[in-house]
Amino acid sequence: MPKTMFHDHNKENRLRRWHKLLVVGAAFVAGAYITSAQSGPSNSVREFRITAQKFEFSPSVIKVKRGDHVRLTVTALDAEHGFKLDGFHIERKVPKGEAVTVDFTADQVGDFSFQCSHFCGMGHKNMKGRLTVE
Numbered sequence: 001m002p003k004t005m006f007h008d009h010n011k012e013n014r015l016r017r018w019h020k021l022l023v024v025g026a027a028f029v030a031g032a033y034i035t036s037a038q039s040g041p042s043n044s045v046r047e048f049r050i051t052a053q054k055f056e057f058s059p060s061v062i063k064v065k066r067g068d069h070v071r072l073t074v075t076a077l078d079a080e081h082g083f084k085l086d087g088f089h090i091e092r093k094v095p096k097g098e099a100v101t102v103d104f105t106a107d108q109v110g111d112f113s114f115q116c117s118h119f120c121g122m123g124h125k126n127m128k129g130r131l132t133v134e
Contacts, residue, residue, distance in 0.1 A: 043069070044069070045069045045070070045071050045103075046064050046068045046069065046070050046071070047071045047072075047073070048062055048070070048071070048072050048073070049073050049075070050062075050072055050073065050074045050075070050083075050129075051074075051075050051076075051077050052074055052075065052076045052077065052081040052083065052094055052116065052127075053076070053077040053078050054078055054079065054120055054121055054123060054127075055116075055120065055121065055123030055124060055126050055127045056127060057074075057114070057116075057127065057128070057129040059129070060128070060129040060130065061129065061130050061132065062129070062130070062131045062132070063131075063132045063134065064106045064131070064132070064133055064134070065106070065133070065134050066106055066107065066108070066109050066133055066134065067105065067106065067107065068105070068106045068133075069103070069104075069105055069106075070103070070104055070105070070106050071101060071102070071103050072101070072102045072103075073099050073100070073101050073102075074092070074094050074099070074100050074101075074102065075094070075097070075098065075099045075100075076094040076095065076096050076097065076098070077096075077097075078096065079096050079120055079121075080093065080094065080095050080096050080118055080120070081094045081116045081118050081120055081127070082094060082116050082117030082118035083100065083102065083114060083116070083117065084114060084115055084116070084117035085102075085112060085114040085131065086112070086113075086114075087108070087110070087112030087113075087131070088104050088106075088112065090102055090104060091117055093118060094118070106131075106133040108133060109133050109134065110132075110133060111130055111131070111132050111133075112130070112131045112132075112133070113128055113129070113130055113131075114128065114129045114130070114131060115127060115128045115129070116128075
């Protein structure tokens with residue numbers, strides 16, 4: 001006697017529901033991931049006041065997180081200096097007594113040196129600092 005094949009509509013419906021559930025779940029997870037990646041760091045600005053004086057910057061070490069919006073306000077106390085942060089393509093003159101503001105986004109991780117870019121005397125080459133982006 002030949003076997004009769006029955007089409008199992010219940011099984012097919014269950015499989016369709018599982019498929020829809022998986023697709024909706026995957027879309028939800030992907031949406032949550034994209035939203036968290038876009039919101040990432042806050043929109044607040046990390047502000048630092050730096051003084052430049054023969055032959056040092058104070059503070060000489062600055063730490064921020066990747067994605068931070070950074071604002072450095074550099075003031076030369078004794079003579080004209082310069083502020084150069086090669087890793088972020090920043091170079092500014094800092095006239096004596098004036099505050100010079102530099103804004104940028106710390107979009108790369110690492111240690112980046114900054115230095116005086118205007119000759120200010122015999123200790124000029126030692127006038128350096130470090131920006132650490134974690």
